[in-house]
Amino acid sequence: MKSRIGLTIYLVLLILPIYWLVNMSFKTNQEILGALSFFPNNFTLDNYQRILTDPSWYSGYINSMTYVAMNMTISLLVALPAAYAFSRYKFVGDKHLFFWLLTNKMAPPAVFALPFFQLYSSIGLFDTHIAVALAHCLFNVALAVWILEGFMSGVPIEIDETAYIDGYKFWNFFLKIYIPLIRSGIGVTAFFLFMFSWIELLLARTLTATESQPIQAIMTRTAGASGIDWGLLSAAGVLTILPGIFVIYFVRNHVAKGFALGRT
Amino acid sequence: MSLTLQNVSRVVDGETWISDVDLTLEPGSFNVLLGRTLSGKTTLMRLMAGLDRPTKGKVLMNGVDVTGVSVRERNISMVYQQFINYPNLTVYENIASPLRLAKLDKDTLDRRVRETAEMLGIESMLDRLPLELSGGQQQRTAMARALVKDAQVVLFDEPLVNLDYKLREGLRDELRNLFKARNCIAVYATTEPNEALALGGNTAVLHEGRLLQMGPTAQVYHKPRDIITAEMFSEPPINVVPGEVTENEVTFDQDVHFQLNNDLKMLQPGHYQFGVRASHIGLVPHSDDDLELPVKVDLAELSGSETFLHVRNPHFELVLHLSGVHEYEVDQEIKIYFPTHKLYAFDTQGSLVHSPARLVEA
Numbered sequence: 089m090k091s092r093i094g095l096t097i098y099l100v101l102l103i104l105p106i107y108w109l110v111n112m113s114f115k116t117n118q119e120i121l122g123a124l125s126f127f128p129n130n131f132t133l134d135n136y137q138r139i140l141t142d143p144s145w146y147s148g149y150i151n152s153m154t155y156v157a158m159n160m161t162i163s164l165l166v167a168l169p170a171a172y173a174f175s176r177y178k179f180v181g182d183k184h185l186f187f188w189l190l191t192n193k194m195a196p197p198a199v200f201a202l203p204f205f206q207l208y209s210s211i212g213l214f215d216t217h218i219a220v221a222l223a224h225c226l227f228n229v230a231l232a233v234w235i236l237e238g239f240m241s242g243v244p245i246e247i248d249e250t251a252y253i254d255g256y257k258f259w260n261f262f263l264k265i266y267i268p269l270i271r272s273g274i275g276v277t278a279f280f281l282f283m284f285s286w287i288e289l290l291l292a293r294t295l296t297a298t299e300s301q302p303i304q305a306i307m308t309r310t311a312g313a314s315g316i317d318w319g320l321l322s323a324a325g326v327l328t329i330l331p332g333i334f335v336i337y338f339v340r341n342h343v344a345k346g347f348a349l350g351r352t
Numbered sequence: 353m354s355l356t357l358q359n360v361s362r363v364v365d366g367e368t369w370i371s372d373v374d375l376t377l378e379p380g381s382f383n384v385l386l387g388r389t390l391s392g393k394t395t396l397m398r399l400m401a402g403l404d405r406p407t408k409g410k411v412l413m414n415g416v417d418v419t420g421v422s423v424r425e426r427n428i429s430m431v432y433q434q435f436i437n438y439p440n441l442t443v444y445e446n447i448a449s450p451l452r453l454a455k456l457d458k459d460t461l462d463r464r465v466r467e468t469a470e471m472l473g474i475e476s477m478l479d480r481l482p483l484e485l486s487g488g489q490q491q492r493t494a495m496a497r498a499l500v501k502d503a504q505v506v507l508f509d510e511p512l513v514n515l516d517y518k519l520r521e522g523l524r525d526e527l528r529n530l531f532k533a534r535n536c537i538a539v540y541a542t543t544e545p546n547e548a549l550a551l552g553g554n555t556a557v558l559h560e561g562r563l564l565q566m567g568p569t570a571q572v573y574h575k576p577r578d579i580i581t582a583e584m585f586s587e588p589p590i591n592v593v594p595g596e597v598t599e600n601e602v603t604f605d606q607d608v609h610f611q612l613n614n615d616l617k618m619l620q621p622g623h624y625q626f627g628v629r630a631s632h633i634g635l636v637p638h639s640d641d642d643l644e645l646p647v648k649v650d651l652a653e654l655s656g657s658e659t660f661l662h663v664r665n666p667h668f669e670l671v672l673h674l675s676g677v678h679e680y681e682v683d684q685e686i687k688i689y690f691p692t693h694k695l696y697a698f699d700t701q702g703s704l705v706h707s708p709a710r711l712v713e714a
Contacts, residue, residue, distance in 0.1 A: 246436045249403055252423050253430055254497070255453035268440040 113322035120318040135323035148303035151217065156285045158221035159228055163281050167232035174233065175240040176248065189230040200226060201294045208295055215297040223295055224285045231284065232277050239273025272342045279339045283332065303328055353379045353414050353504045355400060355537050360409035362395055369395045371561045377537045382553030384569065385541040386585060392561040393541035397507045400539060402426045429498035430507040433514060435490035437482035443493050444478040450501040468500040471530065488519045499530065508540040524550060545587045549573060557581050579702040582627055588660050588671045590627045597621050605667040610643050615693045615709055627696035630673035634689045642689040649680040663688065
């Protein structure tokens with residue numbers, strides 16, 4: 089009983105900001121700035137309607153989703169063979185290289201913002217989706233290799249050998265036998281890739297201008313001339329966390345293993 | 353199709369895993385690799401399979417050098433100690449996998465898969481996934497996949513270790529029968545001397561990466577080349593007692609000596625190490641020349657319905673292998689009977705000098 093009370097308090101504290109966000113998104117600006125109210129008095133969908141009809145708003149979501157999808161595809165395509173190599177083969181410097189991958193996540197993105205900006209501008213990639221997707225690979229490929237390597241090492245190498253004994257060619261085996269075996273690992277990896285790419289603001293904002301601006305950049309832009317449009321921003325916020333909730337639903341049973349980088 | 357290893361060695365990170373092994377396996381033969389954990393059985397099998405390359409030496413298939421040929425191009429199959437199947441494929445597809453890759457036509461494939469499944473008693477589980485089966489059935493699936501293609505070499509790396517005792521015995525007998533009709537080379541690794549004896553065929557005794565002795569199983573058992581081989585090929589290990597032979601007597605120590613019997617007469621005077629199998633020492637005399645020895649009990653170790661009785665006298669220790677469950681107090685004084693006509697004699701270097709004459713056992 090005691091623990092249940094504690095948990096309830098904890099849950100309330102966790103949910104409170106999200107609740108407040110949802111609450112605000114259904115209110116008018118006047119009500120938000122007025123007296124404290126726990127439920128919208130004048131329930132309104134105007135905020136959502138504006139976001140979903142105004143191209144300058146919804147294009148932000150499309151841009152974000154585009155580069156996130158690109159990034160997930162690239163990261164997985166690169167990380168799958170890389171993680172397989174780390175998991176199955178011994179080569180000179182493998183341990184150092186593996187650790188070096190992780191150190192990529194230690195540098196703050198701000199460090200890379202400037203070189204990326206200059207580099208992409210000079211080769212004409214500035215303000216494209218692929219620019220952001222590639223920039224995010226910097227930490228996402230490393231993350232994907234780490235998570236996948238854990239899942240892959242959980243598959244006994246004898247399965248690989250049995251496949252070779254049976255006569256499988258490598259890629260045939262890899263695609264037909266091996267990938268299905270680490271399905272859940274790939275799902276979890278995809279989730280983490282999504283998460284990091286979706287919430288990353290600095291690189292995404294630095295590397296885009298008008299054509300491929302992510303939703304977070306548009307949200308910060310709105311704190312502009314005529315003050316802050318609280319209701320509209322709240323609605324945008326709600327719409328931004330929805331995809332995350334949607335994605336996590338599919339990997340809910342495997343996420344804990346993902347946090348342990350695939351190692352049980 | 354014979355498989356020959358010529359002076360094969362494998363060194364990994366400076367450690368010798370297999371050292372200078374020379375051996376030839378004949379087609380249609382059943383070969384047991386006997387050795388303790390880390391004796392190099394698995395390594396040797398992987399070299400035979402082509403999963404690993406020897407550091408030195410050659411592997412010949414039917415006289416053709418296949419040392420560098422990849423495992424995909426060799427016609428072999430292997431069953432591991434762990435139950436290795438493709439978890440995402442049904443039992444049917446698991447068994448069919450080597451045939452599909454060999455591009456067999458549909459009807460032949462179906463017939464072969466069903467025949468093999470029937471042979472191993474898993475024909476009713478073809479539509480299931482491997483992980484839905486019991487351990488024994490999973491291993492049967494792995495065996496079926498190994499047997500469905502006509503491999504020239506079939507390797508079993510301790511396939512029954514993870515199964516329970518009863519299942520192991522049954523599967524072992526089946527396995528032996530499955531190979532009777534085949535003309536392939538079967539290699540079977542085990543740590544258990546009893547399993548080697550039950551399987552028959554040839555036995556190769558491995559110890560620390562070296563091949564100690566290879567020959568028909570019974571011959572290796574009855575005429576081990578040296579003490580280590582004898583120790584490897586008996587469970588519990590053969591008892592070894594140093595002794596001295598004089599004109600007409602054998603002396604183990606000041607107190608224990610007996611007349612040289614007919615069997616041992618040819619031994620020259622000098623120092624020897626005498627081996628006696630744990631199962632040959634008894635609690636009651638079996639023949640007139642049995643030597644009565646007073647000893648103290650160290651430990652009575654139960655293994656199933658058998659007892660390993662560890663005893664000592666002031667100069668040496670012995671292990672007795674008794675059938676039935678016997679209970680003894682520690683330090684209890686008992687008398688045991690030492691069969692003087694069933695002694696192996698090894699010289700001080702450990703090489704066999706004499707093995708007991710084999711009567712037709714009643």
